[in-house]
Amino acid sequence: MSGQSPADTAPTTRKALDSKRKGRLVAGGIGLLLGLWYTWYTWSNVPMGTQDRPGAGVFPLAVGIALIAASLFVIGEALLTDKVTGDVAFPRGERLRTVLLMTGSLVLFVAFYQFLGQYIAASLFMVAALSLLGSRSFLRNVVYGIAIGVGISAFFMELLGVRLPEGLLGPTGIIGGLFL
């Protein structure tokens, strides 16, 4: 006996829609929505000009249409072909916790970057990250974290003269103001 009946192959096709293909479907879907919105926004808000003097909207309109096409291509490729397959390996358990906490620390670092300033924000972030990623004592994490945070900040701000937020240590900051 040769060949498989359609009934045999159908479940195989469904099974083949693994997490990577599903993920690409989602990415294509988001791209499609973005493309539709972008094209609509461009059409209704950016001047198109005339054929001999094209306006600022002509090229973006083409880009919007290209994004719609590319997104449909991603969706089609994920649904109909097995060019990109496999499982998306997201971290689980303890590693997931670490990644999420690191993400949270990074968000807080950025949120308070200007207020705290480069020196303090970088040092606090380093202490938090060392505590999350390493297995040293809290005291060591604090010492190493401050040393690395201050070291990197001083290298860029004092040695290279890069202008970065001074925050609390700046002339208008709570701590920096005390020394003026």
Add this chain to the structure above:
Amino acid sequence: MNPWEGLLYGLELVFTPELLLAAFIGAAAGTAIGVLPGLGPVAGAALILPLTFTLPPAAGLIMIAGVYAGSMYGGSTTSVLMNMPGEAASVVTAIDGYEMTRQGRAGPALSIMAVGSFIAGTVAIILVTLMSPLLSNVALLFGSAEYLALTLGGLLVLARVSGGSPASGFFPMVLGVLLGTVGVEGVTGIFRYTFGIQQLALGFSLVPVAIGLYGIAEIFMLIEDPDRAAKVKSVKLRELMPSREEWRRAWAPWGRGSLLGFFFGLLPGPSATLSSFSAYRLEKAVSKNRDQIGKGAVEGVAGPEAANNAAAVGSLVPLLSLGLPFSATFALMLAAMVVQGIQPGPLLIEQRPDIFWSLIASMYVANVMLLILNLPMVGLWVSVLRIPKSMLMPGIIVIAVLGAYSTRFSMLDVYVLMVLGAAGYMLRKLDFALASMIVGLVLGPFIEKHFREGMFLSRGDLSYFFDSGIALAFYAVAVVVMLGGPIWNLLRKRLIGDEAEKVKLEVED
């Protein structure tokens, strides 16, 4: 000034303590970044880019050239010692390089790699010196139609070649071009997609986009997978010298790899990676010891390493003579030039010969620097991997954040870094090719500029873009690469061989 006088002039400019120090810092930082798995030339160049803004133009560009060459070299070092390629162009080196390490010949493998990179760099520099002025003259004949065909065709080819599947390259490419449309429009001064956010008027800066997509995304990949660190094999200085037989066997592959790599460097796409695979394939086909390749043959290290270095240098030709970057790293180099007030292109050699020739000379100095510093200090570079990741990763994140901020002293760039970091993480997990997104962001405005110029010149006649034979040739190549899937697969198989299956060509050179 003829090319040789130009090169000597460039070398004269580069041999100052300040520029040599810049080359040293760039090469050292690049090597350190290159040995870390995952962090390759793009992440390295993106992280170092903001630092270069505070330097004089030549020093900044030399530093980036050093980072590029250093990260390629660092990636190959871990390939040989640990079977752990630091970046895609080093994947094929690991096959014979690691086998040599297992046979106790790690030192000679590293020496052959380093000397080969130096020789290839020298050959490629000579070819760049000869070709760039010629190409600049040709480029002066280009009009809007030719430039549009070159930028659009080049971008499409890059997207097709660098992504594993067609959609993997095209989707991020269009996203990159879309990001490039944000900001004040050049001709009419209209604010596009800024939504009242003043800082968006200048559009998205390449630096936070590149650091986010490559730096932040990769660091989080490393954080979630601590097993990517490996036991490091140490190499002593006295073990570095290859035997006479090994030297003898390396010469021919160095020569072949250099020429092949340079040719690949001229083309849009992941040239360093493609050339290293092709050189490996070439050695398997023509080498006298082809039966030993894959089992620790010198040829398997010498050819690919020479090729990827020559390709890296060869990519300077389109950047300098046409002003067009066809790889993510060179897109960053272009950004560095623009910030410094330099516009690469056919006129650069006439208007700023100091920059033109010192940049070419700087690639050479970076190569010499790597040879002098890295080989004796191989133990030091490998020990970068011994630094606890708990310190290294957050340290890089801090540098990424301050790097993004310092580009334009704007928190918006830091937010862009975060968003693109998250996007890059997800897109990588889903096997999309990020290089085409970065190049799309840079080339998108070029495409729009040449399209609109052409429309103005031709009074709206679209046939203007297809009247030129050069433009038609560029489009024809692009169409063949895009639609010739089966042809491309066959070509890729022939050029690259079975090793193509061992790596996705989602690369970042």
